[in-house]
Amino acid sequence: MDRQDPHGTARFLTRLQRRGRGGRLKMLAASGAAAFGLTAALATPLSPAPQQAQAADDGKKTLTVAVAQSVDSLSPFLATRLVSTSVHRLMYEYLTNYDPKDNHAIPGLATDWKPSPDKLTWTYTIRSNSKWSDGKKVTAEDAAWTFNKMMTDDGAATANGSFVGNFEKVTAPSATELVIKLKKPQATMAALDVPIVPKHEWESVEDFSKFNNDKKFPIVGNGPYVVTDYKADSYVRLKPNKSFWRGAPKFDELVFKYYKDGDAAVAALKKGEVSFVQGLTPAQAAALEGQSDIKVNDAPGRRFYSIATNPGARSKDGEKFGNGHPSLLDQKVRKALFLGVDRKTIVDKVFQGHAVEGKGYIPPRFTSYYWEPSDSQEWAYDPKAAGRLLDEAGYKKNGDGKRVGKDGKPLNYRMLCHATDPNDAAVGKYLKEWWGELGIGLKLNCLDNVTDPWLAGEYDLAFDGWSVNPDPDFVLSIHTCDALPATPKDTGATDNFICDKKYDQLYAKQLAEYDEAKRATLVKQMESRLYDTGYMSVMAYPNAVEAYRTDQIKSITTMPEKAGNIYGQDGYWSWWSATPADSDDSSGSSSSTGVVIGIVAAVVVLGAAGAFFAVRRRSTAEDRE
Amino acid sequence: MTTESTAPDERVPEGPPLGEEKSAPPRLGSARALAWRRRRQSAARFWREYRRHRAGLAGLGLLLLFAAVALTAPWTVGSDVQSVTDAPGRPMEEPSAEFPFGTDQFGRSLFGLVLWGSRVSLLVGLLAAALSVAIGALVGITAGHFKGWYATVIMRVTDWFLVMPALVFAVALATVMERSLLTVIVAIGVTAWPTTARLVRAQTLAVESRPYIERAKALGGGHRHIMSRHVLPNVMPLVLAQTTLGISSAILTEATLAFLGLGDPSLTSWGGLLQDARQAGAVSSGHWWYLVPPGLAIALVALAFTLCGRAVESVLNPRLGVAR
Numbered sequence: 001m002d003r004q005d006p007h008g009t010a011r012f013l014t015r016l017q018r019r020g021r022g023g024r025l026k027m028l029a030a031s032g033a034a035a036f037g038l039t040a041a042l043a044t045p046l047s048p049a050p051q052q053a054q055a056a057d058d059g060k061k062t063l064t065v066a067v068a069q070s071v072d073s074l075s076p077f078l079a080t081r082l083v084s085t086s087v088h089r090l091m092y093e094y095l096t097n098y099d100p101k102d103n104h105a106i107p108g109l110a111t112d113w114k115p116s117p118d119k120l121t122w123t124y125t126i127r128s129n130s131k132w133s134d135g136k137k138v139t140a141e142d143a144a145w146t147f148n149k150m151m152t153d154d155g156a157a158t159a160n161g162s163f164v165g166n167f168e169k170v171t172a173p174s175a176t177e178l179v180i181k182l183k184k185p186q187a188t189m190a191a192l193d194v195p196i197v198p199k200h201e202w203e204s205v206e207d208f209s210k211f212n213n214d215k216k217f218p219i220v221g222n223g224p225y226v227v228t229d230y231k232a233d234s235y236v237r238l239k240p241n242k243s244f245w246r247g248a249p250k251f252d253e254l255v256f257k258y259y260k261d262g263d264a265a266v267a268a269l270k271k272g273e274v275s276f277v278q279g280l281t282p283a284q285a286a287a288l289e290g291q292s293d294i295k296v297n298d299a300p301g302r303r304f305y306s307i308a309t310n311p312g313a314r315s316k317d318g319e320k321f322g323n324g325h326p327s328l329l330d331q332k333v334r335k336a337l338f339l340g341v342d343r344k345t346i347v348d349k350v351f352q353g354h355a356v357e358g359k360g361y362i363p364p365r366f367t368s369y370y371w372e373p374s375d376s377q378e379w380a381y382d383p384k385a386a387g388r389l390l391d392e393a394g395y396k397k398n399g400d401g402k403r404v405g406k407d408g409k410p411l412n413y414r415m416l417c418h419a420t421d422p423n424d425a426a427v428g429k430y431l432k433e434w435w436g437e438l439g440i441g442l443k444l445n446c447l448d449n450v451t452d453p454w455l456a457g458e459y460d461l462a463f464d465g466w467s468v469n470p471d472p473d474f475v476l477s478i479h480t481c482d483a484l485p486a487t488p489k490d491t492g493a494t495d496n497f498i499c500d501k502k503y504d505q506l507y508a509k510q511l512a513e514y515d516e517a518k519r520a521t522l523v524k525q526m527e528s529r530l531y532d533t534g535y536m537s538v539m540a541y542p543n544a545v546e547a548y549r550t551d552q553i554k555s556i557t558t559m560p561e562k563a564g565n566i567y568g569q570d571g572y573w574s575w576w577s578a579t580p581a582d583s584d585d586s587s588g589s590s591s592s593t594g595v596v597i598g599i600v601a602a603v604v605v606l607g608a609a610g611a612f613f614a615v616r617r618r619s620t621a622e623d624r625e
Numbered sequence: 626m627t628t629e630s631t632a633p634d635e636r637v638p639e640g641p642p643l644g645e646e647k648s649a650p651p652r653l654g655s656a657r658a659l660a661w662r663r664r665r666q667s668a669a670r671f672w673r674e675y676r677r678h679r680a681g682l683a684g685l686g687l688l689l690l691f692a693a694v695a696l697t698a699p700w701t702v703g704s705d706v707q708s709v710t711d712a713p714g715r716p717m718e719e720p721s722a723e724f725p726f727g728t729d730q731f732g733r734s735l736f737g738l739v740l741w742g743s744r745v746s747l748l749v750g751l752l753a754a755a756l757s758v759a760i761g762a763l764v765g766i767t768a769g770h771f772k773g774w775y776a777t778v779i780m781r782v783t784d785w786f787l788v789m790p791a792l793v794f795a796v797a798l799a800t801v802m803e804r805s806l807l808t809v810i811v812a813i814g815v816t817a818w819p820t821t822a823r824l825v826r827a828q829t830l831a832v833e834s835r836p837y838i839e840r841a842k843a844l845g846g847g848h849r850h851i852m853s854r855h856v857l858p859n860v861m862p863l864v865l866a867q868t869t870l871g872i873s874s875a876i877l878t879e880a881t882l883a884f885l886g887l888g889d890p891s892l893t894s895w896g897g898l899l900q901d902a903r904q905a906g907a908v909s910s911g912h913w914w915y916l917v918p919p920g921l922a923i924a925l926v927a928l929a930f931t932l933c934g935r936a937v938e939s940v941l942n943p944r945l946g947v948a949r
Contacts, residue, residue: 266909280906283717283730287910345710349731352716422904425890429709429731432891444890446804 061580063251063553064274065567066265067258068420070233075213076195077149077156080493082467082568083256087236089572090254091221092195095124095143095178100559100573103366103470105190109138109222110178119185119514124178129245132198133218133226140172145199147180154486155209160194161493162477166511185512187519191471193570198222209491224249224576233258250579260420266547269294275553278546278567281422282352285545293551298354299544299558299565300365305423306358306538307341307431308464308496309334313457314484321488322457325413327405332393334534337461338379339386340434343539350426354545358538361527362472365541368516369472371524373531386438395439403439412441416453416462419446424463427539455491464496464536469570473511476526479535480504498535544568554581674940681936687929695743706737707893717907720914727914729898730905738893739918745894746926749810750876756814757875758868761821766860768822769829770852780826787819795878799887809888813878821867825860832859862941869934873927880923895919 069083076088097108110124130138147170149156150163157164169181180189201220205211213219218239219227224246225238236256240249257274259265266284268274270291280288280296289296310324327333347355356364359372373379390396395403395411403411415431417424428444435442445459453459468475477483481499485492503526510522530536544565548556557577558564566574675681694701705711712732713723720727726735764783768776786794798812832838838855846854882888883896890897898919902908907915 261903263903263906263908266906270909281730281904282906283910283912284906287906349709349712349716419886425904426709426730428890433708433710446886446890 060252061250062253062255063276063575063578063580064255064257065276065575066268066274066278067256067567068260068262068265068279070258071230071236073212073214074219074227074230074236075208075211076159076197077208078158078212080159086568087227087238087256088195089223089569090225090238090575091219091223091227092197093130093138093222094195095192096190097572098191098470098559098570100557100564100569100571101561103560103570109143109196113190115189115514120182122180122182122189124180126176126178127245128176130222131243132201132220132222133241133243134198134201134220136198136200137175138196138198138222139175140178141175142199143178143196144170144172145203146194146196149202149208150194153208154490155207158209158491158493160474162474162483163188163192163194165482184508185514187511187513188471188473191469191473193469193471193474196222224572225254233260246576249576254575262422269547269549272549272552276546276548276566278544280545280547282354282545285354285547288547293549294547295550296545296547297558297566299546299563300356300363301542301544301565302363302365302469302568302570303465303467303542303544304358304361304363304538305355305463305465305540305542306536307338308462308536309337309534310457310459310461311497311499311535313488313497314499315488315490315492316481316484316486319488322459324457325411325460327393327395327411328413328460330393331534332389333395335379336386336389336393336438337435337440338534338537339382339389340438340440341431341537341539342381342434344381346427346430347540350423350430351540351542355540355542358540360524361530361538362468362475362523363541366468366470366472368520369523369527371527373528377528377531379531379534379537383434383438390438390440397439401439402441410441411439412443413460414443414445416450416459417444417446418450418463419448421463423542427463454496455485457497462496465542466495467568472523476507476510476523479530480507496535498530498533500529500533503529503533551581554579671940675936678936678939680932684929684932684936687925688933691743691747691926691929694740695747698741698744702737702740704741706734706741709733717905717912717915726918727912729901729915730907735898735915735918738898739895739922742893742895742898742919743922743926745806745892746876746879746896746923749806749813749879749894750872750926750930753810753813753817753875753879754868754871756810757817758821758864758871760814761818761867762825762857762860762864764818764822765825766829766852766856769826769833770848770856776826780823783819783822786816787823789816791816792878792881795882796885796887799882804887805889806892809879809882812882813875817871817875817878821864821871824863824867828860828863829856832856866934866938866941869930869937873930873934876923876930877927895923 067083069081071079071084071087072081073079073084074087076092079085079088093109095108095110096105096113098104099106107127109126109130111127112125113122115122124140124143126138126140126143128137132138147164147167150161151157151167151170154161166183166186167180168183171179171181173179182189198220214230214232217228217230221227222241222244224241224244226241227236228239229235229237235258238254238256240251240254242248259268259274262279262281262284265274265277266280266288269277269288285296285298288294309328310322312320312324312329313322314320343357347353347357359378360370362369362371364370390403395405398404398410405411413435415428417428419425425444425446428442428446432442432444442461445453447453450462454462466475466478478493478495479498479500481501481504483492483494484497484499485494506522506526506529510519510526513519513522544567546566548566555578556566557573558566559569559571559573709731712728713734714728714732716728716730716732718724718728718732724734724736726739729735729738764779768779768783794816795812798815799808802808802811833851833856838851841851841855879888879894880896880899883894884899884903886900888894888897888900896919899916902912902915902919905912905915907913
């Protein structure tokens with residue numbers, strides 16, 4: 001810059017500043033508008049434009065399901081999330097299925113199954129009218145190969161290893177005969193929830209722990225639907241399997257569309273962009289209740305919703321890892337924490353009645369396995385007793401009302417929470433206050449991906465929940481020592497690193513018990529044991545709150561048929577049975593309140609903008625030429 | 626490089642631009658008293674000028690109101706308003722005499738929450754703007770003072786930050802760091818400084834080209850002396866105006882981050898309230914009273930700071946006020 005010419009410099013500077021000012025002004029105007037727009041957009045739930053998603057082109061009937069969970073893997077050997085296992089139900093036929101009316105086992109890929117007198121050899125008759133979508137016939141060899149793979153390859157046993165842990169030998173003497181030999185009797189033989197995959201497609205897979213089955217489309221399968229396309233965190237697209245032995249589904253296409261935001265999914269439902277939404281909040285359910293063309297389904301859920309404590313993460317080889325809080329190894333501390341939780345308030349306030357108060361492990365919907373603690377055994381809400389327990393455990397309150405251990409450090413816990421589940425953050429607020437009164441600090445760690453810290457054992461507490469199958473074997477198996485990861489680097493089937501000898505003995509016993517009543521007794525004993533160890537506390541069994549458009553879906557099967565759920569069934573009944581509605585009338589179901597609010601918001605925004613510019617104009621009146 | 630710029634040491638008696646201050650009457654009292662008198666005079670002059678900006682006054686009034694609300698919140702509403710276990714109402718109640726803005730999904734009074742939320746929003750806005758302007762001023766002054774390779778490198782870094790979408794960068798930062806108030810402040814602070822840096826550098830170049838800087842150098846003034854005693858006071862007006870304007874965008878960014886769920890979930894802020902509303906499904910179920918108050922509060926505070934900032938800017942920068 002030339003020092004000789006201060007004027008030139010000054011002029012240059014002015015220009016430069018003007019430009020800077022202009023830029024700022026624009027930015028601020030833009031951000032101000034964005035703030036107004038945010039308010040307006042939020043207050044305007046929907047545009048009244050009638051949408052006819054179905055009849056968009058050539059009358060193709062598409063069933064679009066909004067899901068909030070992202071697919072963890074399309075490989076049935078790895079997938080454990082509900083959305084993925086639901087898709088697998090549709091892609092692959094299992095040996096048996098569950099009756100939609102009362103959950104008893106009915107033929108799937110197997111038409112018949114019977115045990116030998118010693119109950120150690122099971123013979124399945126494989127149906128001859130099932131075909132892979134590439135035209136090849138499904139044989140017993142495919143099933144045998146699937147099971148053998150899971151028995152010999154640890155990578156392939158990641159998701160469903162619990163089913164084959166007790167298998168000695170699986171053979172296919174003929175194309176229609178599958179023989180499974182067991183080491184010990186196993187009660188889940190009519191409920192093997194294992195997708196059978198085509199051997200000719202999967203033989204070439206090298207590393208089952210890495211292969212996600214999402215490169216080659218359509219994915220060869222024999223279920224009611226065939227996956228034709230998949231994009232992570234976006235959608236799974238399926239088309240009906242015309243040669244499905246039970247009959248082809250009636251829709252022309254089924255799409256699982258990923259919506260990170262529940263409100264966006266509900267707005268899409270109102271506009272008709274999606275046909276089905278699940279996981280509604282109480283406010284959303286109440287608002288949708290009165291809408292025409294929309295049916296809200298509020299069914300007792302098959303999920304439990306719980307707090308899990310880190311019992312000291314470890315692997316099967318005995319190595320400890322992670323950094324769980326050492327105080328949680330003390331059962332008294334865990335008990336105190338759970339005594340400080342008022343489950344009834346959670347059901348009333350957070351779920352607003354769309355849930356049942358949590359007691360035992362398995363939801364009451366499964367009557368034969370439901371167990372609840374007796375009055376003397378129950379850890380009911382009792383903050384005073386909780387305080388006493390903490391005193392006993394050596395965590396006394398200091399001057400600030402905080403519990404401190406012998407090392408003088410205050411008790412502060414980290415809690416993993418799913419950023420995708422609003423209930424976690426809401427319940428977390430209550431826990432923070434209840435435990436705060438006990439003198440315990442809580443820090444919520446809400447993440448999109450809780451899996452990584454969870455598997456690494458880097459948490460103290462966590463929000464936990466599983467869907468329970470009619471046969472509870474799987475959800476029971478995830479708390480056995482056998483489910484721990486082989487080494488700290490591996491992924492185990494374990495839920496939260498629980499390993500208890502007594503529980504394991506009971507687990508082995510119930511697995512070997514063929515008498516249903518006796519088995520149920522054993523399962524209840526397991527639940528009781530799990531309850532007493534205090535590694536987890538079930539807070540509630542949330543209802544399945546879902547809604548669908550009646551102008552797109554004419555009928556759909558719930559499971560159980562009476563007061564049952566639609567999404568995440570134990571079987572493919574809902575999506576297989578869904579029949580499209582005649583799409584002749586257009587949906588004029590825009591909510592008038594939405595429109596009114598939209599107009600009001602628009603007026604407010606315009607008024608504010610007008611006032612702002614009037615002021616600006618006046619203040620710069622002298623500036624203008 | 627030993628160019629750490631110190632905080633503006635206002636207590637130093639000598640006035641910044643030597644050339645302009647020569648005419649000060651050389652009578653009565655110590656140099657210190659003289660400086661203070663001059664400062665009082667210029668403050669009065671500033672206020673006289675500022676009063677002529679009606680929009681600026683309106684913005685200031687609004688700001689004082691919000692500041693009063695935020696500062697007195699512990700006594701007017703109290704931190705109990707955040708408590709979910711002692712919530713007084715039923716979930717999602719409509720506005721009524723008892724709850725002027727209705728209640729949220731826990732039955733807490735939204736009126737109280739909006740008042741309480743002003744504390745976090747204003748705090749983050751002020752600190753983040755201060756941080757970003759501090760970084761910007763430091764970079765701008767050093768880049769303008771040390772020309773050559775240092776300026777080239779640091780200005781390219783500035784350009785890089787300038788072209789990067791600030792929100793994306795802030796989201797990335799807030800994701801990898803722990804979720805706390807500090808994270809949000811840092812995330813906003815380190816993304817919003819490049820504009821300030823460019824403006825300050827330009828002003829520094831202009832100031833350094835004036836003859837009295839050369840005189841100071843001839844008298845043995847070092848880098849540090851020149852930058853802190855001569856350049857800094859001269860770019861101060863620009864920095865001040867920039868801060869005021871930066872606060873409003875910082876508040877908006879804070880609200881955006883909280884709305885995207887990247888704030889500290891245990892704190893009540895306006896953006897956090899919007900996020901809670903979205904998670905509770907208030908948008909699709911038409912509970913407008915959950916959304917409009919925090920949204921309007923964000924817009925109003927941002928507007929107030931903008932109005933003030935523009936008024937301050939035109940008072941401090943004579944070139945902008947020439948026509949008056």
